[in-house]
Amino acid sequence: MKAFAELYTALDETTKTGEKVEALTRYFAQARPADAAWAVYFLIGRKPKQVVPSKKLRAWAAEAAGVPDWLFDESYDAVGDVAETVALLLPTPDRSSDLPLSHWVEDRLLPLRDADEAAQHAAMIDAWRSMDRTQRFVWNKLISGGFRVGVSQQLVTRALARVSGVEAAIVAHRLMGDWEPTPAFYDRLRMTDARDADHSRPYPFCLAHALEGPPESLGAIEDWQAEWKWDGIRAQLIRRRGDTFLWTRGEELVTDRYPELATLGAFLPEGTVLDGEILPWLDGSPLPFAQLQRRIGRKTLGKTILAEVPVVLIAYDLIESGGKDIRAEPFESRRSGLARLVESVNLPDRLILSPTVEATSWEGLTEAREGSRDRQAEGLMLKRRGSPYHVGRKRGDWWKWKVNPFTVDAVLTAAQRGSGKRASLYTDYTFSVWDDAGKLVPIAKAYSGLTDKEIARVDAFVRRHMVEKFGPVRTVKPELVFELAFEGIQRSTRHKSGIAVRFPRILRWRDDKKPEEADTLEGIRAMLPGE
Amino acid sequence: MNASDLLQPTEHGLYCEEGDFHVDPWRPVPRAVVTHAHADHACWGCGRYLTSAEGERVLRVRMGREAVIDAVAYGEAVDVGGVRVSLHPAGHILGSSQVRLEHRGRVWVVSGDYKVEPDATCSPFEPVRCHAFVTESTFGLPIYRWPSQQAVFDEINAWWRSNREAGKASLLLAYALGKSQRLLSGLDPSIGPIYTHGAVEKLNRAYRETGIDLPPTSYAGAAEKGKSWAGSMIVAPPSAQGTPWARKFGPVSYALASGWMTIRGTRRRKAVDRGFVLSDHVDWPGLLGAIEATGAERVLVTHGYSAVVVKWLREKGLDADVILTRYEGERDDKGAEEGEADEETPPAEGEELS
Ligand SMILES: [Zn+2]
Numbered sequence: 001m002k003a004f005a006e007l008y009t010a011l012d013e014t015t016k017t018g019e020k021v022e023a024l025t026r027y028f029a030q031a032r033p034a035d036a037a038w039a040v041y042f043l044i045g046r047k048p049k050q051v052v053p054s055k056k057l058r059a060w061a062a063e064a065a066g067v068p069d070w071l072f073d074e075s076y077d078a079v080g081d082v083a084e085t086v087a088l089l090l091p092t093p094d095r096s097s098d099l100p101l102s103h104w105v106e107d108r109l110l111p112l113r114d115a116d117e118a119a120q121h122a123a124m125i126d127a128w129r130s131m132d133r134t135q136r137f138v139w140n141k142l143i144s145g146g147f148r149v150g151v152s153q154q155l156v157t158r159a160l161a162r163v164s165g166v167e168a169a170i171v172a173h174r175l176m177g178d179w180e181p182t183p184a185f186y187d188r189l190r191m192t193d194a195r196d197a198d199h200s201r202p203y204p205f206c207l208a209h210a211l212e213g214p215p216e217s218l219g220a221i222e223d224w225q226a227e228w229k230w231d232g233i234r235a236q237l238i239r240r241r242g243d244t245f246l247w248t249r250g251e252e253l254v255t256d257r258y259p260e261l262a263t264l265g266a267f268l269p270e271g272t273v274l275d276g277e278i279l280p281w282l283d284g285s286p287l288p289f290a291q292l293q294r295r296i297g298r299k300t301l302g303k304t305i306l307a308e309v310p311v312v313l314i315a316y317d318l319i320e321s322g323g324k325d326i327r328a329e330p331f332e333s334r335r336s337g338l339a340r341l342v343e344s345v346n347l348p349d350r351l352i353l354s355p356t357v358e359a360t361s362w363e364g365l366t367e368a369r370e371g372s373r374d375r376q377a378e379g380l381m382l383k384r385r386g387s388p389y390h391v392g393r394k395r396g397d398w399w400k401w402k403v404n405p406f407t408v409d410a411v412l413t414a415a416q417r418g419s420g421k422r423a424s425l426y427t428d429y430t431f432s433v434w435d436d437a438g439k440l441v442p443i444a445k446a447y448s449g450l451t452d453k454e455i456a457r458v459d460a461f462v463r464r465h466m467v468e469k470f471g472p473v474r475t476v477k478p479e480l481v482f483e484l485a486f487e488g489i490q491r492s493t494r495h496k497s498g499i500a501v502r503f504p505r506i507l508r509w510r511d512d513k514k515p516e517e518a519d520t521l522e523g524i525r526a527m528l529p530g531e
Numbered sequence: 532m533n534a535s536d537l538l539q540p541t542e543h544g545l546y547c548e549e550g551d552f553h554v555d556p557w558r559p560v561p562r563a564v565v566t567h568a569h570a571d572h573a574c575w576g577c578g579r580y581l582t583s584a585e586g587e588r589v590l591r592v593r594m595g596r597e598a599v600i601d602a603v604a605y606g607e608a609v610d611v612g613g614v615r616v617s618l619h620p621a622g623h624i625l626g627s628s629q630v631r632l633e634h635r636g637r638v639w640v641v642s643g644d645y646k647v648e649p650d651a652t653c654s655p656f657e658p659v660r661c662h663a664f665v666t667e668s669t670f671g672l673p674i675y676r677w678p679s680q681q682a683v684f685d686e687i688n689a690w691w692r693s694n695r696e697a698g699k700a701s702l703l704l705a706y707a708l709g710k711s712q713r714l715l716s717g718l719d720p721s722i723g724p725i726y727t728h729g730a731v732e733k734l735n736r737a738y739r740e741t742g743i744d745l746p747p748t749s750y751a752g753a754a755e756k757g758k759s760w761a762g763s764m765i766v767a768p769p770s771a772q773g774t775p776w777a778r779k780f781g782p783v784s785y786a787l788a789s790g791w792m793t794i795r796g797t798r799r800r801k802a803v804d805r806g807f808v809l810s811d812h813v814d815w816p817g818l819l820g821a822i823e824a825t826g827a828e829r830v831l832v833t834h835g836y837s838a839v840v841v842k843w844l845r846e847k848g849l850d851a852d853v854i855l856t857r858y859e860g861e862r863d864d865k866g867a868e869e870g871e872a873d874e875e876t877p878p879a880e881g882e883e884l885s
């Protein structure tokens with residue numbers, strides 16, 4: 001645990017990727033497979049579900065430290081993170097330990113899940129007593145399900161490749177899909193023999209960066225192909241050895257969730273992997289994403305929902321053909337193979353070739369992009385002709401050029417009367433998201449985006465649910481959730497949230513969401529450039 | 532404050548009417564008793580200064596050749612206008628004192644800035660019994676508990692060594708007066724040569740002249756052109772970060788040593804490669820221990836998290852109050868140049884201090 005906590009600190013303290021890979025390599029070079037397996041698991045963002053909520057950590061730590069509630073709050077205000085405040089507040093450990101990470105996770109953390117509260121409490125106090133601050137911090141994050149570290153899967157892959165001598169692409173592939181963090185898994189990860197492929201396993205998704213500058217910065221338009229950026233679920237459909245697998249980008253195996261696509265597999269030639277987007281699709285056009293969410297939320301898929309929200313796979317890419325990994329082939333050749341395949345399958349209500357957006361100039365394409373929302377698309381994808389299908393988020397060949405680069409679901413927490421013709425209505429809103437302590441913190445003020453009818457409804461809500469007055473501002477009961485869009489996001493010291501957003505506006509009223517489902521500050525911080 | 536208090540906050544600073552002098556005034560006054568030479572405690576242009584013998588040279592560097600400075604040994608009492616005044620080590624920087632005032636049986640002590648862990652560059656803090664204690668509270672939150680100084684020095688030397696291995700220079704940022712010298716005293720000169728920024732070197736001289744043992748240092752500005760800095764340690768004030776001056780060192784790892792480095796967010800915002808937790812101020816347990824050791828029934832809190840500390844002390848049954856000094860406004864006071872500022876300046880962003 002000490003080594004892992006040190007690794008955490010090293011990764012946390014530098015923004016230089018070279019140094020991160022260095023630190024990861026040092027760690028993996030000395031770690032036992034049992035510990036390394038868990039380290040990989042946590043570092044690439046898989047985390048155990050919350051065992052103890054941070055509210056309880058907070059109460060137990062305050063008690064152990066002899067600190068009253070108000071003083072915990074003062075401390076939390078200075079620190080801004082419960083797990084860290086707890087780590088700092090607790091008395092200096094009375095003993096030191098260096099038990100391996102796997103021990104902490106398997107013998108201490110996981111069993112706590114089924115323990116009663118008294119046992120959890122005792123176990124936490126005991127753990128804290130033998131840990132230094134960094135270990136406590138990492139432990140608290142693991143326990144409360146909030147472990148995050150500023151390192152991409154790509155860097156972890158690179159370090160593992162360095163330590164094992166296995167090609168990074170193979171390591172990345174082995175990290176996909178379902179696996180348990182066991183010593184055997186870690187050994188398999190480092191195996192130089194590459195014929196180990198489990199036939200269900202997807203390829204690492206090639207991901208795009210957001211285009212920040214003008215498209216002209218990409219050079220000649222002739223070098224690029226534009227497609228719509230769809231608002232669905234990115235997925236790989238795999239057909240191997242007579243089996244079909246559907247994996248999402250979140251590496252969830254969802255074959256059963258989409259019977260339309262599961263049966264599509266039988267129409268694909270043996271040894272085929274398609275990259276595409278699962279989209280709700282009815283009568284030749286996409287349905288809003290909210291429709292797909294209706295489907296995602298269900299335990300069982302009845303006939304009605306299948307009829308109301310059928311899905312298709314919009315095919316983006318062909319990455320395995322005839323059992324051969326063709327990711328290194330140039331984009332156009334993969335694309336023409338894909339086009340032939342889609343045509344021969346010929347099931348236009350299941351499998352659709354991602355349409356291209358044609359333009360002869362960047363101005364023309366910019367204009368076409370304006371039409372994205374009308375097609376339920378989020379903008380454009382720009383793919384460089386001749387480029388391979390990269391592993392992960394590599395800069396330069398794939399760009400997403402969204403109409404609205406950033407959206408969050410936020411809770412209405414305050415309102416103010418408008419000016420001019422709307423002076424009698426509450427039309428200026430303050431929206432908040434959940435901070436690390438589970439409190440709502442303002443993230444944006446927005447004025448525009450609702451229809452007159454919606455404004456009237458919000459106005460009525462504000463009048464009935466006022467909580468406090470601060471000058472012209474009325475705080476309201478946190479109940480309504482809205483999807484906000486903004487053009488940019490950056491760190492700010494002037495905002496309580498630590499975040500400033502640019503040009504926020506209301507995209508839509510999320511009637512379907514409860515305030516608890518609004519976004520968290522942590523999630524928004526993750527959108528910060530360079531995080 | 533009561534009319535009978537030995538010290539009253541005025542617009543010039545804490546004033547003792549009985550003896551007609553100020554303690555750590557922030558505007559020029561005829562007669563100043565000065566706890567230490569940091570800019571927010573020793574102001575330029577007073578008629579006369581009273582300071583500790585240990586701190587005389589350092590104060591001279593700051594106040595200039597013309598300043599009239601009376602020096603008195605720790606523990607030795609002098610009569611100032613009928614008030615018995617003595618100075619006692621505060622353990623903050625070289626020559627830092629607590630000021631003890633005694634008048635008609637009433638004893639007041641002003642802590643100035645202090646820390647309780649001893650270090651090699653100044654006399655260690657001594658608790659002084661008193662009726663009323665005026666204490667700082669820069670780090671008056673229970674999250675602030677300092678690791679042992681030796682552990683921090685070990686970390687710093689390990690960092691230096693690994694930079695040397697990587698062919699980099701180590702640039703350690705710390706306030707020029709006090710923190711820099713304390714860090715120097717903990718560096719292991721067998722690792723490589725140690726260089727300093729001019730602001731630091733000037734004070735090193737005053738420290739050495741006072742008899743403090745520091746490892747050999749050279750003024751970085753005097754080095755020949757084209758020199759390789761790989762493996763060197765350079766100690767400089769925080770204002771040097773990112774300046775053309777700092778760029779001449781080639782590949783460099785930056786570190787900052789400060790109590791504020793306790794908090795992860797602050798470390799990250801400071802954009803240094805390493806943050807070492809080292810403060811010349813008292814931490815939470817040290818603060819509570821020091822207050823208790825004075826036996827004071829009245830505690831006046833200034834300089835930092837004063838409201839928090841006052842609330843805590845009141846809950847413990849003590850007569851505690853916030854005493855307003857100019858330090859309360861320190862966060863907005865952009866006038867003080869960082870390199871010259873003595874105090875551990877609170878993080879540039881984020882936390883409210885009062
Ligand atoms: Zn001070």
Ligand SMILES: [Zn+2]
Pocket residue numbers: 567569572623644873874
């Ligand atoms: Zn000071």
